[in-house]
Amino acid sequence: MPEEIVITSHPVHNLPDYESSYHSFSWQKEEQYLTGLPGNKGLNIAYEAVDRHAAGKLANTLALRCIRKDRSTRDFTYTDLQRLSARFANVLVNLGIKKGEKVFALTGRIPELYIAALGTFKVTAVFCPLFSAFGPEPVFQRLSRGDAKVLVTTRALFEKKVAPLLDRLPLLQFILLTDEEVVGNNKVLSLQGLMQAASDEFLIPATNPGDPALLHFTSGTTGMPKGALHVHHAVLTHYVTGKYVLDFQPGDIFWCTADPGWVTGTSYGIIAPLVNGITNVVDEEDFDAARWFSILEEQKVNIWYTAPTAIRRLMRMNIRPREEYKLQFLRLVGSVGEPLHAEAVLWGEEKLGLPVLDNWWQTETGGIMIANYPSLLVKPGSMGKPLPGIEAAIAEITDKDINILTAPGTQGHLVLKKGWPSMFCAYLHEDERYQKCFRGEWYITGDLAKRDADGYYWFVGRADDIIKTSGHMVGPFEVESILMEHTTVAEAAVIGKPDPVIGEMVKAFIVLKQGFTGNENVQQDIIAYARKKLGAAVAPKEIAFVSELPKTRSGKILRRLLKARELGLPEGDTSTLEQF
Numbered sequence: 001m002p003e004e005i006v007i008t009s010h011p012v013h014n015l016p017d018y019e020s021s022y023h024s025f026s027w028q029k030e031e032q033y034l035t036g037l038p039g040n041k042g043l044n045i046a047y048e049a050v051d052r053h054a055a056g057k058l059a060n061t062l063a064l065r066c067i068r069k070d071r072s073t074r075d076f077t078y079t080d081l082q083r084l085s086a087r088f089a090n091v092l093v094n095l096g097i098k099k100g101e102k103v104f105a106l107t108g109r110i111p112e113l114y115i116a117a118l119g120t121f122k123v124t125a126v127f128c129p130l131f132s133a134f135g136p137e138p139v140f141q142r143l144s145r146g147d148a149k150v151l152v153t154t155r156a157l158f159e160k161k162v163a164p165l166l167d168r169l170p171l172l173q174f175i176l177l178t179d180e181e182v183v184g185n186n187k188v189l190s191l192q193g194l195m196q197a198a199s200d201e202f203l204i205p206a207t208n209p210g211d212p213a214l215l216h217f218t219s220g221t222t223g224m225p226k227g228a229l230h231v232h233h234a235v236l237t238h239y240v241t242g243k244y245v246l247d248f249q250p251g252d253i254f255w256c257t258a259d260p261g262w263v264t265g266t267s268y269g270i271i272a273p274l275v276n277g278i279t280n281v282v283d284e285e286d287f288d289a290a291r292w293f294s295i296l297e298e299q300k301v302n303i304w305y306t307a308p309t310a311i312r313r314l315m316r317m318n319i320r321p322r323e324e325y326k327l328q329f330l331r332l333v334g335s336v337g338e339p340l341h342a343e344a345v346l347w348g349e350e351k352l353g354l355p356v357l358d359n360w361w362q363t364e365t366g367g368i369m370i371a372n373y374p375s376l377l378v379k380p381g382s383m384g385k386p387l388p389g390i391e392a393a394i395a396e397i398t399d400k401d402i403n404i405l406t407a408p409g410t411q412g413h414l415v416l417k418k419g420w421p422s423m424f425c426a427y428l429h430e431d432e433r434y435q436k437c438f439r440g441e442w443y444i445t446g447d448l449a450k451r452d453a454d455g456y457y458w459f460v461g462r463a464d465d466i467i468k469t470s471g472h473m474v475g476p477f478e479v480e481s482i483l484m485e486h487t488t489v490a491e492a493a494v495i496g497k498p499d500p501v502i503g504e505m506v507k508a509f510i511v512l513k514q515g516f517t518g519n520e521n522v523q524q525d526i527i528a529y530a531r532k533k534l535g536a537a538v539a540p541k542e543i544a545f546v547s548e549l550p551k552t553r554s555g556k557i558l559r560r561l562l563k564a565r566e567l568g569l570p571e572g573d574t575s576t577l578e579q580f
């Protein structure tokens with residue numbers, strides 16, 4: 001077991017004592033820090049994130065800094081964001097868009113995306129951002145399943161990905177082009193033109209905290225993508241997690257590297273920093289190690305929220321960040337989206353002077369649910385402990401029943417007690433699929449995990465990625481973590497390959513670190529190491545060396561795709577596959 005680490009770099013945390021905060025926590029008490037719409041007219045994300053700050057001390061504070069590909073920047077204060085989002089809200093009203101109707105964005109990380117999100121919340125319509133790298137078919141699937149009425153996009157993306165599909169999208173009424181100055185026909189319009197003609201004052205209508213605000217598509221392991229719907233009340237989770245997990249302090253500069261096409265890029269790339277009144281940095285460009293470190297330096301980033309894939313890519317390189325870049329402002333590095341191996345946590349400690357703090361959540365939960373907190377002892381490889389206000393448990397699940405397992409170390413389904421503010425309220429048009437996620441008062445996450453005697457949660461795997469070999473249940477993460485310890489291994493993914501004798505055989509796909517070649521000696525050495533650590537029954541019996549692992553755009557290893565390819569089966573929904 002790797003050594004434990006206590007972070008001492010910042011003496012005053014918003015959550016100085018996890019245990020006592022967990023026991024005294026109340027969502028109602030936290031809600032008092034939000035303002036609510038004037039005149040008791042409810043709760044609206046855009047008001048909490050922007051307008052209330054624009055009306056107070058933070059009016060001229062930098063709210064959003066967008067870094068373009070060429071490194072030039074565009075800055076927006078809270079007042080700028082208030083006015084621009086008001087304009088966008090007026091554009092939607094002028095087009096006749098009503099409460100609950102769906103406004104999509106397909107743009108990349110440009111300012112218009114952020115303004116459109118806030119403006120959409122203001123009119124109580126529902127915002128759905130898409131990855132701009134999606135091909136025409138995934139775009140079509142989402143626009144059509146999500147009942148898109150308005151699409152904000154660029155001329156190039158429109159022509160390449162949407163124009164050929166227009167005939168198949170009868171509900172799509174307006175396409176607003178961000179880079180078109182001339183107002184087009186009745187359907188394809190210039191966003192700039194409409195924004196200029198619209199007023200920059202907008203009175204947010206009464207908003208029920210339970211009114212839908214956001215739609216995020218998430219790929220299932222089988223079937224088509226599901227549209228998880230989130231409500232305005234989710235802003236309370238964003239506020240609380242920004243404060244207690246990411247430890248936002250007044251004046252902080254925050255950078256979340258996720259694209260809003262993935263829920264992390266919306267909950268934490270838009271809402272959480274703004275609702276907490278800090279400065280949110282956005283980079284238009286994708287991963288680039290040198291660029292990323294220089295952004296951390298130049299922008300004096302205090303809190304950096306990224307993903308294991310990015311960290312593993314950095315680990316593969318020969319960089320000495322603290323010697324090569326001035327990173328003295330960096331106070332917290334967080335990670336989400338995939339298991340963060342102990343090696344990566346320790347890499348952070350060694351190379352950045354900060355252990356990478358893993359946290360767990362998913363599209364359906366709308367915000368961070370289990371986390372490592374800066375004031376809490378870190379057990380590298382663990383996801384940490386439940387957020388105050390969240391009750392998590394390990395359970396055994398049958399067709400109809402649920403049985404909570406309390407013995408420490410027992411493996412089972414990770415479940416959460418229903419009812420936190422950012423819990424998804426539906427899978428759009430798929431009520432049966434939604435209902436199946438619940439047993440009584442518990443939400444079933446689809447992940448397997450263990451809780452140790454100290455209350456820390458340890459990820460085991462997706463319930464559907466579990467391998468059964470010689471009667472043992474093997475979680476891929478457990479095997480991958482050991483493989484990652486081997487000096488030659490940069491990344492590993494493990495699947496179960498059907499075997500007539502042992503049911504399934506553990507097979508590993510391995511990306512080697514720079515400078516190593518995948519030959520038989522290395523293969524034998526890795527297998528021997530895994531056997532020593534895991535035992536012969538659990539260690540991989542087969543190893544394949546690959547140059548990249550198939551991953552989603554949010555960095556998740558697509559084990560089911562590796563398995564389908566291995567077995568020559570149909571690949572299923574690959575719309576979120578990252579192309580290298």
Ligand code: AMP
Binds near residue numbers: 218337361556
């Ligand atoms: P998504 O809805 O695309 O964000 O995917 C959510 C899933 O990603 C979870 O159900 C987990 O399987 C995985 N995941 C997210 N964060 C973590 C983490 N910290 N450790 C392990 N798995 C994670």
